Amino acid sequence: MKQFISTSPCPVRVKNPLSKAADIAYLRIGRKNLKIATEYYLDFGLSLLEETEHRVLFHGFNSPYPCFSIEKHHEDVLLGVGLYITSFEEFEKLKELKGAKFLQNGRFGNSSNFPIANLTDPSGLSVDAVLVSNFLENLPNTNKNQRTWNTPNQTKRINKPCPYDKGAAKIMRLGHAVFLKQEFFKNAQWYCDTFGMIPSDIQILPDSKEPVIVFLRCDLGDKLTDHHTIVIATGADDRLEHCAFELEDLDEVAKGREWLQENGWKPAWGIGRHLLGSQIFDYHRDPKGMLVEHYADGDKFDHTVPVGYHFVNRKSLYQWGQDMPESFLDSKLTLDKIFSLVKGMFNGRDIKLENLITLKKTMKISPRNWVRY
């Protein structure tokens, strides 16, 4: 019998991290065509904050600060991620790290001029630690047409039909980002060591039991935080797999789907409910094919919830919903990805090809062989 031994350790929470990130702040995306990207993300539901020839900044209804920045670039790629830090002492420690850059006046001029310690994660991604003490102070809720639901036990909507508002989804905030990394453990543990992140759930391969996906949450002590803020997954190249934006409720998720499809944009997978994190989800593709998610009703954990371990398979992705389309997981080995893989191996990266191959095979098996379209 073939013997399988897991060679990679699982990422673990550490006692004394350098800092404790409080939330994800923003993502910076490079696009050759700003105009079409702007058009898409307005239909997607983000609010315009600032538009110049070189950069478009968006925010959600929950915050006046930018959560998404599309920047003019010669390639369509992820440029960076920002995480909020609330402690000045922690910020100083990050600033002192080797290779760290200090941006006294922030990255976005007047739209958000908080000091930034710019770091680089082990995959080379630019990570901004943004020092803001009050980022949690939400904007007042301006939604006058708060929906009310009737239930078998309680009628809240009396003599009133349920109104449907047509339009783009109302995005409250950026919730999380999922990164594919050639080196899984190195990157995952870096976010735990540097930003005090806590593994909420870890997915492992069958047979070898190698960890390949980790859902990381922030450590806010006994305050609640999202089940995951950063997800690290094993990939053939280093990139953003998807990012997710939080909406108010299921109606809002459905409304967003209607609007995007009416306007001729491509859906990806939805609507359903995730298993790990529990969110009601709906995935779409932006004009460059990048996955973006609308979600509502995600799990909130404090620091006491211990990590869960699960086999990675399609069953672990959703409790209910439309069956996952074959095209959803971009597991094709394109020339670009093969180039990245070879480059990574030449640069001495600890790439586990076997894991990638097993992962691809595992994810192909549908848990719902009764679904036929």
Add this chain to the structure above:
Amino acid sequence: MATNYVRFEKNKKIDWAKSENGKFFPLSVGDLNTREFLEYVKSKPNNPKSPTDSVDEITLLSPITAPCQIICQGANYKQHLIESGLNPDEKNYNLFFTKSDASLSSPIGEVIRPNHVRLLDYEIELGLVFGKPITKPLEINSFKLSEYVSALFMVNDISARDIQLPQMQWYKGKSYRSFLPAGPVLAVLDEGDDSLLENLELTLLVNDRVRQHDTIAGLVYKPEETIQELSQFCNINPGDVLLTGTPSGCALRAPGKLVQKIASLLSEKKKWDLFVKGQLKRTEYLQPGDTIRSSIRTADRRIDLGDQELKVVQEK
């Protein structure tokens, strides 16, 4: 949904506490044994208000107390059968053995490797606590699991393979003191929890590497079937426990078919000498300094038996 309890020591006094959202709420019931505690839970559902001042001040103990009968199932996950050199299609019996209750130990603490033991192995298992006596044979389909099983808990069935197998002493090889870390949680079942059992995920890590992982759905002999069979030859009292077997991934690995054939021609002594020599080459056996962490919970965390953290130390 199951209610979680822990048994703990604080200022040299033993008590039980309700465990909720990572906090412990002491019940001030004193040093009840497992059977007495289950009776207490049945009779007086009480909702303590204030949690312990600090989790660091308390020592978590095994929620299973001695004296009790500890019945174990062996080779009860298909993949583990194959690993142990048994053919799942040929094995047509439920394998039972017992452990001494002297082996019961704290879920957060130490596993002591006796000085003469070299092949120290780990086995994560789901444990069931009986809540009702069984004194006569039961008919299959005549009972529901929850009628006889009151609670669930986690154990690590530590084994000295170089005693258990070459000396054919399962009882001794699996019963040294500290060989049965149990808990931390005693999950007292509610009606309707039966259906959640299948989703329980067992995970054991040594030095942060996953060695064992499976779900209860992988059991060969399910609990109802096993209890029915036990009732044919065994009396059971409330507080007695059944350990349901371990998934694949232990350090022990059966030699290949060819080696087994050759070994069968050798004398007993020669054969087992070779066995120990072969196993010593495996790096998976526990060494002093190793850390074992394990958990049993459902992905949606409706049942959560807590976390064990054990350090392997050499006998002094």
